Amino acid sequence: MAGTNEFVPFGTGPGANVLTAAGWAALGARLSGFAGGVASSAQCNTAWRQSTSVAAMVAAFIASRNYDALDNGDQAGLLANFNAALSAKIAESAPLPPALALWHYGEAQGNASAFTANVTPDIAGYVAGYAYSIKMAATAVGGGTAGNLDNRGLRPVVRADGTPIRAGDWIAGQVVLFLDDGSNLQLAGVLTSNQPASSTASFTMPGAGTWTVPAGVTAIKRIRVWAAGGAGGGAALGAGNGGSGGGSGAYAEAINVPCTPGSTVAYTVGAAGTGTSGDGNAGGTSSWGGLVSAPGGQGGKYAANGIATPSGAGGSQASGGNVLSRPGNAGGTGFIAAGGSALSGVGAPAFGGSQVGPNTGTNGSNGAYPGGGGAGGGGGAGNASNGGPGADGLIIIEY
Numbered sequence: 001m002a003g004t005n006e007f008v009p010f011g012t013g014p015g016a017n018v019l020t021a022a023g024w025a026a027l028g029a030r031l032s033g034f035a036g037g038v039a040s041s042a043q044c045n046t047a048w049r050q051s052t053s054v055a056a057m058v059a060a061f062i063a064s065r066n067y068d069a070l071d072n073g074d075q076a077g078l079l080a081n082f083n084a085a086l087s088a089k090i091a092e093s094a095p096l097p098p099a100l101a102l103w104h105y106g107e108a109q110g111n112a113s114a115f116t117a118n119v120t121p122d123i124a125g126y127v128a129g130y131a132y133s134i135k136m137a138a139t140a141v142g143g144g145t146a147g148n149l150d151n152r153g154l155r156p157v158v159r160a161d162g163t164p165i166r167a168g169d170w171i172a173g174q175v176v177l178f179l180d181d182g183s184n185l186q187l188a189g190v191l192t193s194n195q196p197a198s199s200t201a202s203f204t205m206p207g208a209g210t211w212t213v214p215a216g217v218t219a220i221k222r223i224r225v226w227a228a229g230g231a232g233g234g235a236a237l238g239a240g241n242g243g244s245g246g247g248s249g250a251y252a253e254a255i256n257v258p259c260t261p262g263s264t265v266a267y268t269v270g271a272a273g274t275g276t277s278g279d280g281n282a283g284g285t286s287s288w289g290g291l292v293s294a295p296g297g298q299g300g301k302y303a304a305n306g307i308a309t310p311s312g313a314g315g316s317q318a319s320g321g322n323v324l325s326r327p328g329n330a331g332g333t334g335f336i337a338a339g340g341s342a343l344s345g346v347g348a349p350a351f352g353g354s355q356v357g358p359n360t361g362t363n364g365s366n367g368a369y370p371g372g373g374g375a376g377g378g379g380g381a382g383n384a385s386n387g388g389p390g391a392d393g394l395i396i397i398e399y
Helices: 021-026 041-064 075-093
Strands: 103-110 114-120 131-135 141-143 145-149 154-159 165-167 175-180 185-187 200-203 207-212 219-226 251-258 264-269 286-288 292-294 324-326 394-398
Touching: 021 041, 041 075, 103 145, 114 131, 154 165, 200 207, 219 286, 219 292, 251 292, 264 394, 286 394
Parallel strands: 103 131, 114 145, 154 185
Antiparallel strands: 103 114, 131 175, 141 165, 145 154, 175 185, 200 394, 207 264, 219 251, 219 394, 251 324, 264 286, 286 292
């Protein structure tokens, strides 16, 4: 927005009573000045027009750089504004790096619902991709909000998700960043105190279900998925028998997953592999929508005559995690201790968990929750033993 210019030229109208340029150049009084007597009005008018035209031109330059040129006798103020305008012109003429050419700064005036600001560098119009750092004059009151930058017209102001500004999204005196999306000025971030609290939901019950996206939630910040662990293998009667351990479930993690308020997401929590007196059963797959899937761990092997091999394999490679997708860990195989007693294979740890076992002369230990593999059964002199069950899967989301 241009500054105020109160300097106007004299004698510039059509047919003005002034000398021609040649006549003025040849006038002897132009060098010596008018002496006593009557001066020609055309001669005086020419002198006044030339001086006022230059003054008006300088004042117009000052005003064009958004500074005032006031005819109030304040020579120091006029000089300061001229120097500022000149500096702005020099800075404007210097080529800016492409990134800086998109960035503008200004100080807002008016209320929070409809503010104005002169920005530097100047803009000829609103352009998608431009960034504006604006020092706000008033605290946001919420509801319909618009800004008028460089007098280019009102531009709607919205949150980054397109929703209306809320009361307290900025405070008076705060420098706020707005990004032009082609139609609106998007507020980049809000005050921490005005952000909704993060919520967490845990899904622990094995089986399938659905989750309804709450109102106002447009992205799930974090999804963590553990598959279920496989059970350990059982062991036959005899101190020298040891079943192998079950494998743990795979794990996947994703962040910033878009969602639609009111929509439903299907999920499955894998069930633990059950332990028996024979081979252990595999754990179930856990999944979130069609995005993340983590396969369950495999069961350990039954020991009929010595140490069972192989151990239960970990769940195969998980998919869909944009932060982490990893397979499960394999269970352990047992060994014969001093004296001939067998120790069973350990149950494998899932991501972030711990292993269980080994066991001797007892049923295998339960897998560590979530997703751990069960330990193999340790055969005893007087009894057979079952493999330990794996642990159920788990899904945790933050939104």
